Amino acid sequence: MAVVAIPDDVLAVLDRKFAAVLPHLDERRRRLYLASEADALGHGGIAAVARLAEVSESTIARGCDELASGAPVLGRVRRPGGGRRSAAERDPGLVPALEALIEPREVGDPVSPLRWTTASLRDLARELAAADHPVSAPVVGKLLHSMGFSLQGMAKTRAGSQVPDRDAQFRNINATVERFLAQRLPVVSVDAKKKEPIGDFARAGRTYRPKGAPITAPDHDFTDPDTPIAIPYGVYDLGRDTGWVNVGTDRNTAAFAVESLRRWWNEQGHLDYPGATRLLITADSGGANSADSHLFKKDLASFADECALSVTVMHFPPGTQCRCLTTELSSPAV
Structure with a gap:
């Protein structure tokens, strides 16, 4: 059988095309492309293309058979079931x-x-x-x-035991608050907020600054026993919808809680409610103003005597807090 000689310039062109195109093709597209080039060369094309592309002649022959049979476009590299099996x-x-x-x-x-x-x-x-x-x-x-697993953080969703009288407790607090407000008597909600170290520490929030010149802080916040701590204690006036904050730098104690109330009354409360003889305080059951703190009750009695007030304290049930106190106290959150 006579060997068909393919011109060197044609082979050189094919060599450049293969070097540029083949790295971008997957297995099946590479096979079909090489088969099309071999078919265009005619007799001897399969051997020449196989030599230039460094593949086996059987691979190109299989591609020629696929082109001749009108193989459908699979949209994938391998036939269904082909490839490496999963673990x-x-x-x-x-x-x-x-x-x-x-x-x-x-x-x-x-x-x-x-x-x-x-x-x-x-x-x-x-x-x-x-x-x-x-x-x-x-x-x-x-x-x-x-298997249905996913990366998730812990969510606090499990509620504690439900007390049958809890709704009645909140309704009683709500009714008492409404009665005080109807008589234009002061009603306040008190609570200590998150402590913050005082000094050169990172803080949340943003301020307007020249571009590229933010306020800097150390990359880690290290405190020591001598670092002062700011303790905000809030007094929220339900009737006037105003807030007042006393910031301490020592400890969140019963004395600090009562002193915060005393300062609110002496600086603001007695001005807003001249002549008032009664005060209603709502608070949670934990912290410095907890329901079982004898020191809180003792210091509160001293405050009541000093200011000539009859002070009533209503604590929310344990494990609950007031998320949003309105003037009607209509939505205490459990």
């Missing part, structure tokens, strides 16, 4: 072994569509490998995702 398919015992590792560590409702586990991917992969199921941490992550 779960190669190792049928992998998923049951993973389930067995997760079960003791699983957190939350087992019937929930979203579950989470306390073990890290590397820990799970290490234990699976020790049980003769070698697998990488990323593969463990994919398996967990397919």
Whole structure:
């Protein structure tokens, strides 16, 4: 059989085309493209193209058969079922072994569509490998995702025990507040807020500054026993819808809570309610103003004597707080 010689300039052009195009093609497209070039060259084209592209002649021949048969556009590189099998398919015992590792560590409702586990991917992969199921941490992550697990933070959603009389307690507080307000008597809600160290520390919030010149602070906030602490204690006047804050620098004690009330009354309260002889205070059941603090009651009695006031204190039930106090106190939050 005579060998057909392909001109060198044609081969040179093909060589440049292959070098530029083939790296961008997947397996099937590469095969079909090379087959089309071989078909265009005619007799001897398969051998020439195979030599230039450094592939086997059988690969190009298979591509020629696909072109001749009018193979449909698959939209994928391999036929269905082709390619490397997944880790779960190669190792049928992998998923049951993973389930067995997760079960003791699983957190939350087992019937929930979203579950989470306390073990890290590397820990799970290490234990699976020790049980003769070698697998990488990323593969463990994919398996967990397919099993309905996801990365989630802890959510405070479980409520404590419900007291049958809790609604009645809030209704009683609400009725008392409305009665005081109807008589134009002072009603305040008190609470201590988050403590903040005083000094060169990072703070939340933003201020207008020249571009590229922010206020700087140390990258870590380190405090010591001598670092002063700001303790805001708020007094919210329900009738006038105004707030007053006393900031201490020592400790959040019963004496500090009562002193904050005393300063509010002497500086603002007696001016807003001249001639008032009664004061209603609502507060949560924890902290310096807790319901079981004898010091709070003792200091409050002294404050009442000093200011000639009859002071009534109504504490919210334990485990509850007032999220949004309005002038009607209509929505205390549990």
